[in-house]
Amino acid sequence: MxxxxxxxxxxxxxxxxxxxxxxxxxxxxxxxxxxxxxxxxxxxxxxxxxxxxxxxxxxxxxxxxxxxxxxxxxxxxxxxxxxxxxxxxRGSYVGLGMEVGVGLLAARLVDLSGRVLADSLDQLDLTGSDPAKALRHLGVMVKEILDEMAPGQVLVGATLSLPGLVDMSAARLLVAPNLGWTDVDPYPYLEEVLGPEIDFSVGNSANLAARTVAQTRPGHPGPWSSFIYLHGDIGVGAAMMLDGREIVGAHGWAGEIGHMTVDPNGPACRCGSHGCLEQYLGRHHLLLAAGMPPRASIHDLLARVRAGDPLAVEAVRAAGHALGSVLASVVNLLDMPTLVLGGDLAVIGEYLTGPVEQEMRHRLLSDPLAKPLVVLAPATAAPGATGAAYVALDRVIRDPARWLGPGRGTSDLD
Ligand SMILES: [Zn+2]
Missing domain, CATH: 1.10.10.10 (Winged helix-like DNA-binding domain superfamily/Winged helix DNA-binding domain)
Structure with missing residues (x-):
């Protein structure tokens, strides 16, 4: 050779x-x-x-x-x-972030300074939903916020955040167990509403939400450069950042922490396995364990925990221990210094972090040397949509010359 x-x-x-x-x-x-x-x-x-x-x-x-x-x-x-x-x-170039979550649809316009210029959010349970219907509905939401753009504002790109394994090069969703979607091309459904000029990339929702922790606004580094971000809603996802760079694995599928095993003989999961973390920490399980209806919100659960309801307190405590045992394995493997809890996990975070830290103390080899920091992400709705808009705006920050008119500043060689 x-x-x-x-x-x-x-x-x-x-x-x-x-x-x-x-x-x-x-x-x-x-x-x-x-x-x-x-x-x-x-x-x-x-x-x-x-x-x-x-x-x-x-x-x-x-x-x-x-x-x-x-x-x-x-x-x-x-x-x-x-x-x-x-x-x-402010208010010149604009990125469009779109999100399909298991519990919501979101569309958001963000400018280079990180200001949200327009936002549309619809909380609904998309478990086992029809992709065509959900994506057409998202298309209508996007159309409404694009109509709000002021004259002179330039849309630089769009990204769609999806809660599962994605093929970024083909812009397809491969599998999202909680949605019940397999091998979905979102383009035709969004094109139906938005026309053929709509162009977008796709990304995993936990990875995109983690960008809002890695950057507190476009191009502005956040407080931690190496961390694991966990996002909880109906499912549980994670993303890993090492020195400001995402660790996504060989196929881009790393971070499916919701399907790590807590108990091999535990309850059946929608992914086909048993005893996955999601079966202890996902919203439906938490509500069930707290004796609450499945349509209740995470804030309803928080209210019950605050009121001292024994079932609710025990549900969150048990979820914290399940999460702590999984996180101990992850930190033993990857040596990550900071664990950021986002989404539902941030909402109930004040009651979750105690059991998480207690469980990790028993299981972390490094415990006497360095304790990982457990922190809560800002409780913003649909951070995946914000991160998706940041990805679109990155095109301007990475290559500003492309967005300037020809000849501007061309004599600058030194
Ligand atoms: Zn699973």
Whole structure:
């Protein structure tokens, strides 16, 4: 077999250097600048190691192209020229996030600054539902929020969050046991309502929701770079981030924590196995164990736990121990320092974390050395839709040159 040659390209094209510098400036302002802590032009040049004139010309192009926004100049006492603060542009480029959950449909428009410009949420139980009906309904919700877009706003892309195994390259859902959907192509149903120009990628809902923890707004790193995110609703999913990068596995299917075994002889699961974590921690099971009707909400359960209802207290306690035993195995295997509980798990989090930590203490080899931090994600509805919009907006942050008009900032080589 011939030896493989590695080609090293040392040539730098004019276009590529300009594009790289535009990306560097954009990433820097998105990572560090917001309305409370805007990045000044002077600081930007220093921290990106560009000359003031180069940095300034590129910033002008990014402001003209509505990727950055300049706030009114502020004077810094005794420090010469006033500082011109920069932030990500508001209300210009927009990402569309769509979500099919087992318990909801959502459509959301988010701008580069992370503001939600329009939102449509429908709480409904889609267990065993008809994909055509659900996706057409989602299409109608999307159409309504797209109609709310202001003139001049640019839709940069769309992502659909799905609660199961997806084939990202073919934009298909392969299997979602709780929905009862197998091998679904969502495109024809959304196209029926939205027309052939609708174009979107797909992603797993736990992975997309985890993005809202990894980034508190587009391009802005969150407090933890290595963590496991768990999302609970009717099902339970997880996503893993190591140093800010997703661990998705060979096929992109990693994170199905809801189908890890708590008890091999436990209750039957919709996936075909027995005693999966979902059968202890999923919403339907929690409500059943608490003696509540299946249509009750997680907030109804929380109210009963707060009131000291013994069945409800015991249901959450038992779920916490089941979760703790599974998380101990995961942390023993992967050495993750932070565990973030989201969705339903965050709502009942104050009563869940105690049993989780107690159970992990017995089972973690590393327990005396380092205790994983168990924290709650902000309790926002449909974080998968927000993460999906972030993925769409990433196209602007990763390659801002593509969204600028031709010729802007082209003379910047240094
Ligand atoms: Zn299962």
């Amino acid at each position: 011939p030896r493989q040659r590695h080609r090293v390209d040392l040539g730098v094209r004019q276009g590529s250097l300009r594009e790289a510098n535009l990306e560097l400036i954009t990433r820097h302002v998105f990572a560090f600048g917001d309305e409370d802590h805007p990045v000044s032009r002077a600081r930007l040049a220093d921290e990106t190691h560009m000359t003031r004139s180069t940095s300034s010309r590129l910033v002008d192009a990014l402001i003209e192209g509505r990727i950055l926004e300049s706030l009114p100049a502020i004077s810094v006492s005794g420090r010469g020229r006033p500082a011109v603060p920069l932030i990500p542009a």
